[in-house]
Amino acid sequence: MLETARMYRHEAKSPKDLVQALLAKIKQDTLNAYITVDEAGSMEAACQATKSIEQGHDEIMLGIPIAVKDNICTRGIPTSCGSKILSNFIPMYDAHVIERLKSLGAVIIGKTNLDEFAMGSTTTTSHVGPTLNPWDHSRTPGGSSGGSAAAVAAGLCAGALGSDTGGSIRQPASFCGITGLKPTYGSVSRYGLVAFASSLDQIGPIACSARDVSVLFDAIKGYDPKDSTSVAHEYTPSVLDGIDIKGLRIGVPRSFFSQGLSEQVERELRSGISTLEELGATIVDMDIPHIKYGVASYYIIANAEASSNLARYDGVRYGARKMDTQSLSDMYLETRAKGFGNEVKRRIMLGTYALSAGYYDQYYKKASKVRTLLINDFKSAFGICDLIAGPTTPVTAFGLYDMVDDPLSIYLLDIYTIPANLTGLPAISIPCGFDDDNLPVGMQLIAPAFREDLLLRTSMTFQDNTNFHKVKP
Amino acid sequence: MTIFDVVIGLEVHAQLLTETKIFCGCSTRFGDNPNTNTCPVCLGMPGVLPVLNKKVIDFGIKLGLATHCSINDKNIFARKNYFYPDLPKGYQITQHNEPLCRNGFLDIQTDGKTKRIGITRIHMEEDAGKNIHDEKKPLSYIDFNRSGVPLLEIVSEPDMTNTDEAVAYLKELRQMLVYLEICDGNMEEGSFRCDANISIKPKGAKQYGIRTELKNMNSFRNVQKALDFEISRQIELVESGKEVRQETRLWDTAKNATLSMRIKEESHDYRYFPDPDLLPLIIDKRWIEDIRACLPELPEAKRSRFIKQYQLPAYDTDLLTQSRELSDYFERCTTILDKPKEISNWIMTDVLKVLKAENINQIKVTPQMLTRLITLIEEGAISRNMAREVFDEMAEYGKLPDDIINAGGLSQISDQDDLRRTIDQILESHPKEVDSYKQGKTQLLGFFVGQVMKATKGKANPKLTNTIIREILEI
Secondary structure, eight states, X not given: OHHHHHHHHHXXXXXXXXXXXXXXXXXXXXXXXXXXXXXXXXXXXXHHHHHHHHTTOOOTTTTOEEEEETTBOBTTBOOOTTOGGGTTOOOSSOOHHHHHHHHTTOEEEEEEOOSGGGOOSSSOSSTTOOOOBTTBTTBOOOSSSHHHHHHHHTTSSSEEEEEOSSSTXXXXXXXXXXXXXXXXXXXXXXXXXXXXXXXXOOEEEEXXXXXXXXXXXXXXXXXXXXXXXXXXXXXXXXXXXXXXXXXXXXXXXXXXXXXXXOHHXXXXXXXXXXXXXXXXXXXXXXXXXXXXXXXXXXXXXXXXXXXXXXXXXXXXXXXXXXXXXXXXXXXHHHHHHHHSOHHHHHHHHHHHHHHSTXXXXXXXXXXXXXXXXXXXXXXXXXXXOSEEEEESXXXXXXXXXXXXXXXXXHHHGGGGTHHHHHHTOOEEEEEEEEOTTSOEEEEEEEOSTTOHHHHHHHHHHHHHTOOGGGOOO | OOOEEEEEEEEEEEEOOOSBOSSSXXXXXXXXXXXSSOOTTTTTOTTOOOXXXXXXXXXXXXXXXXXXXXXXXXXXXXXXXXXXXXXXXSEEEEOSSSOXXXXXXXXXXXXXXXXXXXXXXXXXXXXXXXXEEETTTTEEEEEOTTTTOEXXXXXXXXXXXXXXXXXXXXXXXXXXXXXXXXXXXXXXXXXXXXXXXXXXXXXXXSSOOOOEEEEOOOSHHHHHHHHHHHHHHHHHHHHTTOOOOOEEEEEETTXXXXXXXXXXXXXXXXXXXXXXXXXXXXXXXXXXXXXXXXXXXXXXXXXXXXXXXXXXXHHHHHHHTSSHHHXXXXXXHHHHSSOXXXXXXXXXXXXXXXXXXXXXXXXXXXXXXXXXXXXXXXXXXXXXXXXXXXXXXXXXXXXXXXXXXXXXXXXXXXXXXXXXXXXXXXXXXXXXXXXXXXXXXXXXXXXHHHHHHHHTTTOBOHHHHHHHHHHHHTO
């Protein structure tokens, strides 16, 4: 993105040219990264940006082509959430982040593929079929923001927005060899993000470098009165320079190297941590005791909230409705049976069960308590370290349909990303190496709330001293 | 025959008089074209989020304080999940475990006795839209104007033991809401709705009987009828050896009966859980005290004050305090003219008659005009009957009483000679009555005065007429 902005000003390249070329490239795309491409809208925005740049406007986002995950509402552009039930849905309003990007002159190039309603980590459950990993087309790009991650990695946009409920930005960023940030809960407005699990969802930026991610984060962060969970945090002005890592205490939790972590991922991660150490960081051996309960609590809370959040897709006001049913309840049943895919149905059922009379205390309430324990774990952890480092995922990108019939194994892959969602903390995934199949490996850094600056600038320093983020598929 | 105790608890939904809805900026106005007061939020579009209207909390605290409740400092909003076409999100945002107010009471009067009715809880929630069915086509429509209109749900203890108490409680609560200016109390438009839980048990028994829930009673009269019907129905069932079923029943105005809507087994599991889109709402002491400081004088306090300060009978004070505006009107009159009972009489008859058609704020007869009219009567310038006509004209055209009297020749005949001539004629044409009067049947005085009034078309000064007739007959 920074490179694009520079080209607009110092080379004879205009947003109009670039977006036109990009649209042509997207047409040739075989990754299935996009669900909808807004050719007319993006050309119009590009022309507008071209004029503004000619007039000397220096806003960095001007004319920057951004891809948006298809669960973020865009006025007049279909927003399907990768679901049949919303396949014909066109929002009547823009999400807060879209308003922000538009007002800065960014070009919303199109809507990217995802797991249906962002429920998944493979981008295979969408109604338009799977997105392929640019590094190996037989593999998953990760998910649920797989379309956004693949589009960034394949150069089909300059940056992208994803959403992260349990790792949906960081895991695909890791699988696709790029940088993805899950910001602090409350730092980016959720208004217009189609809710999956409201207390965990957060919109975040995905790009090729920590600097680009920082620029995109600046464009979307900030208080929004339309989101009651949004926080009016006074961020210090962003700096696009790395920091001196000397003396930075980086905690490496023992349980982040538990069973299930692939040897090759561990190898690359250890080497990444060594790089940080060589740059002057102090590595702190520590642990997050309750991490082992993270996945279980997450799938109760997330699914419980989802079961309620997805109740509005009833065929009454918008979306696909099964016609010619005999009664109201038949209309509901058949609309939802036809409109939702299996994974979404599975989660609605699990969540409904967890909230049912007699089970609430046993499941939802208990999970909420675990959540509090985890929050306390991290609070004390940040007493002895400034950042926490670990793997983003236990494995690298796997075959597209390797785990279709094994939802539980897929859920368990979220073990390292889930804690940041349950605690609301900011976390980033940056490329830190390649496995033996030449697939990217991601390193995750977690910071105290609202310390995205620390995450991003540490990542910048890391990227200034490594080349993993520069390798293209 | 067994004698039964009746146990009634009431749930009232009061629509609040906020300008905007509880979670979005749409207008709450009633009667606008369908779906004109809507936005993505109250239509439950994908991706929208609720933002709480602070006014709703203020109103809730107001009612809580007025009904002696304790105000919860930590408020949680919960989702009540169920499917219905008028419920756009598939859940209603309400309060479950942590309601705004708890453990209050309201004193009611029945048969001249005061009874305290407990208030279990008051909580905030959003209203649903409205389904409209065209049976002929057949098609159903949904109007979402009401979706997201703020409600207070007021749940009473099962403290009422008969229909009169239930109605008295509802009237008292309604008056309270109107006094606090937080609800217009309009039952027909649905801004004050009531559900009843009702059961019977053998007299003195400790254990409650199985209750039914009654819905769809949109007037005090219907509440009365529905409860009476339900009590008889339950007694008949029990007396014939059958059991009352736990169920929800609807009052059918056409059939004058309650009809089963759904039995307990069909009832929903609402799967309540805290709404993650709304943070816990913390109400500090200062917030509560600020509202307490602005509470108006409440009906009960006002009634006792009126009895004491103005020496009015209970009947008068009940009528005068039925709304804040009416009692204010009365008190404005008393500051101009210190004749509270006389003013009260006028308000209870003529003013209230006009108020049937219009709002007190629109009435053309100002306190100045009314008190002037009363003064004119006291001074003998016009008779009471004439004053009624003057009042009607004031009410219709807003003219001053003096102007009406002067323009219409309505001034009383206070000329003694004129009046004496008329009286002589009347007495001459009623010799029999004159004889009876003289033999001691003095109550005939009224008859003679009436005849004089008739002959003068009400213009005779009644006091003077009295005196003259007496003078003539009692010589």
